[in-house]
Amino acid sequence: MYRAIAIIAGSVLIGFAYNWFLIPHKVLSSGISGIAMIIGILTPASTGTMNFLLNLPLLIIGFMKLGKRFVLHTLLSVVALSIALYVIPLRAVSTDPILSAVFGGVLTGIGVGFVFRQSASTGGFDIIAMLLTHKKEFPLGAILSAMNAVVVFVSGFFVNWDAALYTMLSIFVTGKVVDAIHTRHIKLTLTIITRKGEEMKQQLLTNLVRGVTLMNGEGAYSREDRKILMTVISRYELANLKQLIQSVDPEAFVNITETVEVMGLFRRDAY
Template structure:
């Protein structure tokens, strides 16, 4: 339920960024949503309906490639975003196009970032990016930005190159915010010293789907035997790990360090 609420809120934030800041100035977003915005400006069809129709093929592909829960959350995000685009009024909050593209990009980045953190995506090229993230450890926002050059070019030919450059600024802003909010590319190494190693290990293995190395340890002062659990997680998993450790062994000693890179078998998402 928590993830569902977060995804709904994130999707509405994205729709607000589109309708209140970007669409009134003909500034496009990234990916399929940007194409939907362009078609919505050029045709009588609503951007929300176009966004839903354009996402359907990739949602079908994702259903078979990325797992049912992930795609279910993604479908929820696409539907809520499309509904927001359909029902939220298109208002020009600011008359300054530059301010509008920056603020719109921030809102879109926040909405997309929290959706990713809730184990979903915003659909479109995000699905392609998530497929690539399982193979290569690149920042998600940078991946999306690299795939959006075509949107900027189309915007330049149709709306003029000034608006195309503003579209580029908006895409860059949203991608940087996504990388700040969605931090799965940041790895953390945990060294957990506990007297309840077996119990904690079983729960963490079930929750994290990460490998854990168990080392037998002995306290230098007390002489008591303890177990050291070592694992590598992504940044956004840290809160759940903290809660789990506190529930099972609130007296455990935990050392958390940021990891530069991981070589070997490690699930990237």
């Protein structure tokens, strides 16, 4: 329930950013919707139809590579954003297009960051970025900014260069805020002490692409045998892993520390 509320809240915040800051100043849309706009300008094709057709293969790829839950959460975000854009009235909070681009970018980044932290996306290029960060440990906001900048640069030739440049500014701000919130590239070390060592190990190996070290331990006071498991994960994986640990052993002791640097093979599938 918390995850669904966070996704909806983040999507609604993006709706406010669009209708109150970006759209009133004709700051162009980025990502897949930006490509659909360009196609709609150059051809008789409907922008709405092209937006759906361009997103469809990405959702299918996301379903195969990122999981059913990811796609369902992404659909929730898309629906919430669509409703928000319809319900929230168009109004210019500021008359300055530069201030609007900056503050609109900040609000969009916060909304997108909230959605990403729930293992979901807002569709379009977000899915491509999530796929890339599953393969390499790149900052997610930087990838989104690079892909969107290409779209905006092309659109400048066909729409309006002032609006395109304002959009690039907004995209840059959005990318910085997304990285500050999402922090996928930050690494964490988890030390798990549990009575259910073998069961915990199997769950970690099944649900993670990280290596796990298993050690024997003994409670100093209880003198009972314990298993100690240690693994290093990205910040992005923490929410799901905490739920997994709780489902296996609610009494497990878990110590979570931020890792300064990782050397060697970080992903298990790299072996």
